[in-house]
Amino acid sequence: xxxxxxxxxxxxxxxxxxxxxxxxxxxxxxxxxxxxxxxxxxxxxxxxxxxxxxxxxxxxxxxxxxxxxxxxxxxxxxxxxxxxxxxxxxxxxxxxxxxxxxxxxxxxxxxxxxxxxxxxxxxxxxxxxxxxxxxxxxxxxxxxxxxxxxxxxxxxxxxxxxxxxxxxxxxxxxxxxxxxxxxxxxxxxxxxxxxxxxxxxxxxxxxxxxxxxxxxxxxxxxxxxxxxxxxxxxxxxxxxxxxxxxxxxxxxxxxxxxxxxxxxxxxxxxxxxxxxxxxxxxxxxxxxxxxxxxxxxxxxxxxxxxxxxxxxxxxxxxxxxxxxxxxxxxxxxxxxxxxxxxxxxxxxxxxxxxxxxxxxxxxx
Ligand code: GDD
Ligand code: MG
Numbered sequence: 001x002x003x004x005x006x007x008x009x010x011x012x013x014x015x016x017x018x019x020x021x022x023x024x025x026x027x028x029x030x031x032x033x034x035x036x037x038x039x040x041x042x043x044x045x046x047x048x049x050x051x052x053x054x055x056x057x058x059x060x061x062x063x064x065x066x067x068x069x070x071x072x073x074x075x076x077x078x079x080x081x082x083x084x085x086x087x088x089x090x091x092x093x094x095x096x097x098x099x100x101x102x103x104x105x106x107x108x109x110x111x112x113x114x115x116x117x118x119x120x121x122x123x124x125x126x127x128x129x130x131x132x133x134x135x136x137x138x139x140x141x142x143x144x145x146x147x148x149x150x151x152x153x154x155x156x157x158x159x160x161x162x163x164x165x166x167x168x169x170x171x172x173x174x175x176x177x178x179x180x181x182x183x184x185x186x187x188x189x190x191x192x193x194x195x196x197x198x199x200x201x202x203x204x205x206x207x208x209x210x211x212x213x214x215x216x217x218x219x220x221x222x223x224x225x226x227x228x229x230x231x232x233x234x235x236x237x238x239x240x241x242x243x244x245x246x247x248x249x250x251x252x253x254x255x256x257x258x259x260x261x262x263x264x265x266x267x268x269x270x271x272x273x274x275x276x277x278x279x280x281x282x283x284x285x286x287x288x289x290x291x292x293x294x295x296x297x298x299x300x301x302x303x304x305x306x307x308x309x310x311x312x313x314x315x316x317x318x319x320x321x322x323x324x325x326x327x328x329x330x331x332x333x334x335x336x337x338x339x340x341x342x343x344x345x346x347x348x349x350x351x352x353x354x355x356x357x358x359x360x361x362x363x364x
Pocket of ligand 1 (some may be wrong): 107
């Protein structure tokens with residue numbers, strides 16, 4: 001089977017992290033975001049993955065060659081000279097997607113869940129129509145694509161409304177599709193939106209179905225959602241009894257859902273958790289309190305720092321008795337001085353912060 005991952009866009013909503021790495025390579029749960037997807041695709045029997053990009057492929061190429069080798073699959077880049085939206089890239093990659101008659105998966109690169117690719121394939125085959133989109137329920141549907149069903153059919157879609165202004169329903173497009181190759185006949189090679197153009201056309205012909213997602217789902221393309229998604233992912237690992245998690249029997253683990261890379265060093269009398277990920281080569285001092293936060297590789301947290309709802313970027317240092325909270329995000333190589341307070345700060349790479357940030361702000 002084949003898959004195309006939409007990796008365009010500049011990831012501006014995930015700045016300052018995306019000033020250093022393309023969004024798909026930012027580590028989520030100590031693993032590049034896109035690797036969660038590639039692993040699940042390989043597991044479901046996908047052999048060919050196309051990455052549709054219009055942003056810094058040179059950095060991606062090296063890492064992706066590594067993943068291709070690891071999973072024994074082909075990964076190719078399809079590079080747009082102008083952004084082709086969410087449907088145009090499918091047409092651009094037509095050759096790979098039509099290499100056989102089997103349907104192909106399409107993924108938005110910033111969504112995270114327990115990817116149900118095998119069940120999705122079985123469901124798609126059973127209904128026999130051209131397309132299936134995975135849907136999930138959310139409380140605030142206005143920033144997503146919303147699906148409305150036919151009255152007398154459990155899965156056939158009657159309307160697809162992208163970013164509805166008025167409430168039409170709460171089952172939204174999770175950004176995962178399985179499409180027959182015939183859908184490519186409906187797409188022109190130009191900037192075009194699958195949500196605005198292709199899906200409505202499929203709906204008119206009664207060719208689009210929905211598949212309900214089980215478990216958690218999140219679009220992790222912005223810091224607040226990245227943190228929420230991390231909590232959901234860690235809870236799911238806990239539920240599965242995953243061995244990846246740091247055992248609750250460790251004296252510093254508090255409240256569970258803690259994922260610590262084996263190479264990280266933890267000081268004395270720390271309290272870590274719930275919902276914390278600590279990347280490779282991170283060094284934590286003594287008496288540190290961490291909750292609901294992400295520490296990326298090679299960052300340092302000095303003694304007695306207190307960190308909550310924060311992403312600490314690669315190689316950054318948080319000073320002694322510092323306090324970070326309220327969706328603070330530190331870019332690469334940031335230094336937070338001793339005893340500094342940061343409330344919702346977004347700090348650009350290589351900055352040193354010597355004064356308190358009392359109200360949410362971008363520090364450049
Ligand atoms: N290759 C390529 N070229 N990819 C693109 C382009 C482009 O020009 N524009 C956007 N993408 C990619 C993004 O990188 C992302 O992976 C995906 O297409 C969707 O774009 P977003 O910008 O993240 O869209 P969204 O989050 O506002 O909405 C989409 O996702 C929601 C679920 O998270 C829509 O598909 C909604 O219907 C959906 O509910
Ligand atoms: Mg998105």
